[in-house]
Amino acid sequence: MTPQPTGRLFRSADGDELILTRTFRAPVEDVWASVTDPERTARWFGPWEGQGAPGRTVRVRLAFEEGEPWSEVRIDACEPPRRLVVTTQDDYGSWRLEIRLTGTDDGHTRLALVHHLTGTEGLGEVGPGWEYYLDRLVTSRDGGDLPEFEAYYPAQKAYFEGLTPLPPED
Amino acid sequence: MDDVAVALADPVRREILMMLRARPLPVGEIARPFPISRPAISRHLRVLRESGLVRDEPVGRRRLYTLTPEPLGELAGWIARLSAPAGWEHHLDALETEVHRTRRERATGTAGPAAGPAPHTGHERTEDTA
Numbered sequence: 196m197t198p199q200p201t202g203r204l205f206r207s208a209d210g211d212e213l214i215l216t217r218t219f220r221a222p223v224e225d226v227w228a229s230v231t232d233p234e235r236t237a238r239w240f241g242p243w244e245g246q247g248a249p250g251r252t253v254r255v256r257l258a259f260e261e262g263e264p265w266s267e268v269r270i271d272a273c274e275p276p277r278r279l280v281v282t283t284q285d286d287y288g289s290w291r292l293e294i295r296l297t298g299t300d301d302g303h304t305r306l307a308l309v310h311h312l313t314g315t316e317g318l319g320e321v322g323p324g325w326e327y328y329l330d331r332l333v334t335s336r337d338g339g340d341l342p343e344f345e346a347y348y349p350a351q352k353a354y355f356e357g358l359t360p361l362p363p364e365d
Numbered sequence: 366m367d368d369v370a371v372a373l374a375d376p377v378r379r380e381i382l383m384m385l386r387a388r389p390l391p392v393g394e395i396a397r398p399f400p401i402s403r404p405a406i407s408r409h410l411r412v413l414r415e416s417g418l419v420r421d422e423p424v425g426r427r428r429l430y431t432l433t434p435e436p437l438g439e440l441a442g443w444i445a446r447l448s449a450p451a452g453w454e455h456h457l458d459a460l461e462t463e464v465h466r467t468r469r470e471r472a473t474g475t476a477g478p479a480a481g482p483a484p485h486t487g488h489e490r491t492e493d494t495a
Contacts, residue, residue, distance in 0.1 A: 196464055254426075261407035261414070262421050262428035264392055268493035286393015286427075287403055344404040 198330055198342065200351045202322045204315070206360040213318065213358075215309040215325050217333055219267035223296050226304045227276030229285050229336060230294050240328060249273050255283075259331070304330075315358075322349040322355030366439045372416035373440075377401065378409050382418060385432035394431060 202215045211220065219226050229235045233242045235256060245253030252269045271291075272280035279294045291311040296304055308325060312318070323344075330342040372378055396406040400438055410430060413419045417436040421428045 219461055257403075259407075260392075261410040262392055262430075264428060265426040286391060287396065317402075320400055320402035322406065324404045327404055344408055348402065348405050 200354045204358040204360045212313045223298045234284035254278040319352040323351040368416040389429040389431040391427040
């Protein structure tokens with residue numbers, strides 16, 4: 196099935212935010228483990244090592260990228276099981292990322308990945324990459340075929356390039 | 366050879382190979398000139414590595430990619446054959462026949478039949494009688 200892009204762009208006080216969402220049939224604590232426990236991040240993103248505490252920098256191995264490069268990730272905020280804010284620093288530049296988890300009344304959990312942008316340049320490339328990784332997260336939990344990046348890029352490029360910033364949700 | 370041809374079929378991969386001509390580079394530097402996300406560059410590098418046109422080696426926490434053009438040899442040879450004029454080998458056949466005939470005629474004219482390297486192919490006998 197052709198994956199459908201979920202990303203939306205919001206205007207915020209300190210720049211635009213690209214937000215992508217997924218919903219899981221699982222409690223918040225369980226989804227939190229998928230995005231923080233090194234054994235579980237290894238399944239969809241890569242394992243990490245170091246001391247996972249606010250203000251500390253850990254090393255994440257991007258296990259599903261060519262050459263499995265290491266990336267430095269500074270933990271800016273860690274509020275289990277609902278909010279994680281990190282800054283990544285590597286050859287690709289510096290990215291500020293945030294994960295927000297919200298429990299729903301019917302026992303589901305909504306995950307929002309927030310990419311705090313410093314500009315919308317490259318959005319057509321970055322957006323499909325996040326959709327791909329979030330679908331990897333879904334597949335790592337629910338089973339099924341792992342997504343191929345070719346299904347996302349360049350198919351979703353135009354969608355992300357065409358996004359215009361919306362007013363903040365709250 | 367199929368892997369090499371597939372690797373070369375993409376303009377981004379051809380550009381990456383050009384970049385690596387000068388010196389080995391880490392992924393981040395390879396990616397910088399392209400407006401492509403990390404997974405896309407990863408995919409291209411994997412295709413290049415599997416075709417044998419680049420190799421990667423760990424240097425500290427990075428990986429360096431180096432051009433290894435050797436697999437191009439087979440493809441280059443095939444292209445050279447393809448580029449040669451059509452019927453090229455048949456032209457040579459005709460030339461060879463002509464050389465044989467000339468040598469035989471000279472032998473016949475100057476030193477008699479026994480001195481020449483008499484051709485024994487049916488093809489040339491037919492020509493003799495013609």
